[in-house]
Amino acid sequence: MRNKIRNIGLMLILFPIAFSSCISLKPVNNYATASQKSINQFEDIKYSFKQNCWDNCFDKKINDLNLKAADCDCKLNEKADSVTLVIYNAAKGYIDGLVNLSNNELTDYKIDELTKALTENDFGSIKIEKPQVEAYSKISKIILRALTDGYRKKEIKKYIINANQPFNVLISFLDFNLSNNLIGKLNVQKQRIESYYFDLTKDKTLSTFEKRKAVEAYYQQLAKIEDKKKELIIFSKALKKIAEGHQKLVDNIDNIKEQQVKELLTEYASNIREIISEFNKLNK
Numbered sequence: 406m407r408n409k410i411r412n413i414g415l416m417l418i419l420f421p422i423a424f425s426s427c428i429s430l431k432p433v434n435n436y437a438t439a440s441q442k443s444i445n446q447f448e449d450i451k452y453s454f455k456q457n458c459w460d461n462c463f464d465k466k467i468n469d470l471n472l473k474a475a476d477c478d479c480k481l482n483e484k485a486d487s488v489t490l491v492i493y494n495a496a497k498g499y500i501d502g503l504v505n506l507s508n509n510e511l512t513d514y515k516i517d518e519l520t521k522a523l524t525e526n527d528f529g530s531i532k533i534e535k536p537q538v539e540a541y542s543k544i545s546k547i548i549l550r551a552l553t554d555g556y557r558k559k560e561i562k563k564y565i566i567n568a569n570q571p572f573n574v575l576i577s578f579l580d581f582n583l584s585n586n587l588i589g590k591l592n593v594q595k596q597r598i599e600s601y602y603f604d605l606t607k608d609k610t611l612s613t614f615e616k617r618k619a620v621e622a623y624y625q626q627l628a629k630i631e632d633k634k635k636e637l638i639i640f641s642k643a644l645k646k647i648a649e650g651h652q653k654l655v656d657n658i659d660n661i662k663e664q665q666v667k668e669l670l671t672e673y674a675s676n677i678r679e680i681i682s683e684f685n686k687l688n689k
Contacts, residue, residue: 430507430509430661431667432661432666432667432670432671432674433503433507433561433654433661433670434504434507434508435670436650436654436670436671436673436674436677437500437503437504437507438674439673439678439681440500440647440650440651441497441500441501441504442677442678443643443646443647443677443678443680443681444493444496444500444643444644444647445497446640446643446681446684447493447497447640449684449688450636450637450640451633451636452587452591452636452637453482453486453587454482454483454485454486454489454530454586454587454590455482455483455486457482457587457590457591458477458479458482459477460594461594461597462476462477462479463477464597464601468601481530482528482529484528485528485529485530485531488523488526488528488531488533489531489583491521491523491541492523492537492541492575492578492579493579494521495541495544495545495548495575496572496575496576496579498544498548499544499547499548499572500647502548502551502564503561503564506560506561506564523537523541523542525538530586530587530590531582531586536574537574537575537578539574540570540572541571541575543567543570543571544571544572544575547564547567547568547571551564565651565655565658566655566658569651569652569655572648572651573648573652576644576647579644580641580644580645580648583641584637584638584640587637588634588637588638591634591637594630595627595630598623598626598627598630599623602619602622602623605619606619606620632687635687636684636687639680639684639687640684642680643677643680643681643684646676646680647677649673650670650673650674650676650677653669654670657669
């Protein structure tokens with residue numbers, strides 16, 4: 406009887422501990438889930454390096470009255486897109502694992518996504534250097550280890566700390582590649598269009614009606630470019646917020662149970678969800 410009472414007492418002591426341990430990861434899961442939904446929006450972006458190359462090439466051929474579309478060489482831009490996708494999949498794979506671990510589930514990931522090689526190279530639009538190659542290799546090994554070793558909730562601290570540096574490198578590269586390189590290409594395209602239509606408005610062989618139609622076409626193209634830029638800018642904002650939240654998670658990894666830390670992670674999750682809504686409004 407005394408043993409039963411002792412066992413019941415022990416259970417009463419351990420139950421709140423186990424319960425609080427489970428609850429302590431809820432803010433982590435909220436941040437990770439919001440980050441997962443946000444980073445997945447990369448696949449909703451309707452523009453790419455290859456598309457930019459095609460747009461520029463076709464515009465030039467239209468202006469030159471050239472029907473040889475096959476002359477458009479966008480191989481380097483296509484490669485830039487494929488490399489960007491490899492980086493994205495690695496960053497996404499880590500976040501997917503964090504969602505599962507913070508929900509006490511086994512990590513789940515497509516192994517073949519991690520077998521794609523990443524090497525130092527210059528693809529014109531983007532340049533892959535040693536930091537990105539090393540970060541990709543590290544994050545791939547961390548994800549694979551989590552898969553093969555059957556990581557559970559108890560390994561989440563190790564998972565987060567080991568991944569922080571390579572994850573930040575990959576997120577920063579993805580952000581710079583889209584918000585600087587691709588938006589830079591859109592800005593160049595905008596300048597070229599402005600120059601072309603400015604010349605049309607000064608062409609004395611065109612009637613006032615024709616010039617007005619040209620100006621109308623100019624503003625239509627300008628609006629399309631601005632819509633593409635807005636999408637990339639908002640996604641860039643999301644990536645920055647994801648990276649900030651992850652760093653705060655690492656900085657407070659030993660204090661997850663503290664109310665202040667829970668509120669901080671909840672705030673980051675809320676901010677990321679707001680950016681998700683902002684992105685979704687563009688596609689309505």
